[in-house]
Amino acid sequence: MKSMTQSRTPVTIPFDPNWKTIMECAALEVFEMMANVRLTLNPAPTEAPTGGQTAMVGMAGALCGMTTIRCTRSTATKLAALMLGEEAVSNPASARDALGELCNMVAGNFKAKITGLADACMLSVPTVIAGEDYSMDTAEPAEGVTIALVYETENIWVTLVTHS
Amino acid sequence: MKKLKVLIVDDSSVMRKIVERALRQAGLDINEVAEASNGAEALAEIQKGVPDMILSDINMPVMDGLEFLKNLATLDSAKGVPVIMITTEGSEARVVEALSAGAKGYLRKPFTPEQVKERVAPLLGGGQ
Numbered sequence: 001m002k003s004m005t006q007s008r009t010p011v012t013i014p015f016d017p018n019w020k021t022i023m024e025c026a027a028l029e030v031f032e033m034m035a036n037v038r039l040t041l042n043p044a045p046t047e048a049p050t051g052g053q054t055a056m057v058g059m060a061g062a063l064c065g066m067t068t069i070r071c072t073r074s075t076a077t078k079l080a081a082l083m084l085g086e087e088a089v090s091n092p093a094s095a096r097d098a099l100g101e102l103c104n105m106v107a108g109n110f111k112a113k114i115t116g117l118a119d120a121c122m123l124s125v126p127t128v129i130a131g132e133d134y135s136m137d138t139a140e141p142a143e144g145v146t147i148a149l150v151y152e153t154e155n156i157w158v159t160l161v162t163h164s
Numbered sequence: 165m166k167k168l169k170v171l172i173v174d175d176s177s178v179m180r181k182i183v184e185r186a187l188r189q190a191g192l193d194i195n196e197v198a199e200a201s202n203g204a205e206a207l208a209e210i211q212k213g214v215p216d217m218i219l220s221d222i223n224m225p226v227m228d229g230l231e232f233l234k235n236l237a238t239l240d241s242a243k244g245v246p247v248i249m250i251t252t253e254g255s256e257a258r259v260v261e262a263l264s265a266g267a268k269g270y271l272r273k274p275f276t277p278e279q280v281k282e283r284v285a286p287l288l289g290g291g292q
Contacts, residue, residue, distance in 0.1 A: 033274035034182065084181050097178035105273045108252035112272070119255050125175075 013062045013117055015162045019110075020145040026110040027149060027158045030102060035082040042148035042155055049146060049157035051075070052132050053096065055103035058124035062117055065162035066138065067107035069099060073130070075154050100126030106158060139163060167195030168288065169213065173206040173220035173232065174250065179273075183219055183250065183280075190281035192288075203232025210242050217288060218247040219271070222258050230258070233265040246287040 024041060031039050053076040055069045071079075073095070080088040080098035088094040104126045111117040144161035170187060172180045180199050187194055198215060200206035204227040206220065218236075222229035229249055236242050246268040251259060259270050269283050 030274045033276045083185075084178065085185060094178060094181075097176065098182075101176060101178050101182070104252055109274060119257050123252065 011062050011116070011120060012164070013114065013120070014164060015143040017145070019114070019160065020147065022113050023106075023110050023145055023158060023160055024147050026113055027106045027147065030105045030109050031079075031149065031151075031156075034102065034105060035079050037079075037082055037151065039149040039151055039156065042150050045148040045155060047155075049148075049155075049159065050132075051155075051157065052130060053099055054129045054136070055096075055099040056127045056129070057100075057103045057107040059107060059111070059162075060122050060124070062120035063111065063114075063162055065142070065144070065160060067103060067110065068136070068157075068159045068161075069103045069106065070157040070159070071099070071151070072154055075151055075156060079151070096128040096130065100128045110160065167193055168217065169196040169198065169215045170194055171198045171200065171206060171209055171215040171218045171220075173200045173203065173218065173224070173229070175201050175221065175224045177201070179221070179250075186275065186277045186280045187219075187284065189277035190284065192281065192284060203227030203229060203235065206232055207235055207239070210236070210239065214241050214245060216245070217284065218245060219284075220247060220249055222249055222251045222255075222262060230261055230265055233262060233267060237266050248283055248287070 028039055031037055049070045051071040052073040053071055057067045059065050076099045077089055077095045080095040083098050084094060107123050111121050138161050142161050142163055144159060146159040148155040148157055172183050174180045184197050198209050200209045202224045220229045220232060249262040249267045249270040251270060252273045268287050271283050
């Protein structure tokens with residue numbers, strides 16, 4: 001008797017450089033809808049991502065990697081005030097949590113725009129790091145996109161890192 | 165205009181505040197907001213007082229939104245209370261499962277106050 005057992009091959013969606021445009025669209029939508037602020041793209045940022053607050057959301061499944069949003073603490077606080085009201089300004093934890101939720105929604109909105117990814121990629125709960133002097137490294141090989149969105153005069157950095 | 169009691173269920177306290185703010189920005193006359201951080205807490209909250217509407221996240225620890233819906237269906241006191249599911253991930257399978265389990269609608273994050281109103285107001289009957 002032949003075995004009917006079938007092995008399920010995990011489907012992996014490979015990185016596509018066009019995801020940069022999709023991430024731009026996903027991020028701009030989230031900021032406009034949740035914070036009621038229309039950001040502009042910085043087409044040619046001259047600096048590396050900086051800022052004292054970094055929110056991270058892990059992605060696992062058909063796409064493995066991470067979405068991050070990095071900005072200054074001042075920008076994070078202003079965004080939190082736009083999302084939650086002015087009382088958020090007095091609570092640093094609210095500003096951090098709001099940035100985490102924004103990151104979660106950007107990652108979710110991004111994957112919802114990729115065919116076949118919405119149901120095949122899980123998101124972690126957000127983590128937020130506070131501090132200026134650190135670098136982030138991920139396991140190789142990794143590919144990704146980074147975009148800079150301008151809020152007032154400061155950049156908000158949105159990065160997607162994927163592992164194949 | 166009828167004043168409303170709404171129960172917001174989400175493991176993120178910030179998201180609960182965002183949903184409440186969106187409801188108020190949508191012009192809905194919310195009189196009382198109860199909060200719970202998972203389905204089990206929501207069921208306990210309902211025992212204290214039945215809300216006019218429930219907005220619930222799907223992915224939560226302890227008891228997720230789908231399990232919450234199944235438990236809610238066994239409560240006679242909560243029969244007819246509309247539940248709207250909130251999801252981040254655009255996962256069609258989870259949304260379909262939620263609608264099959266009794267949810268009256270869903271709201272995908274990100275959302276605007278206008279979208280909240282479009283989804284919520286028709287389920288509240290007269291007065292909104």
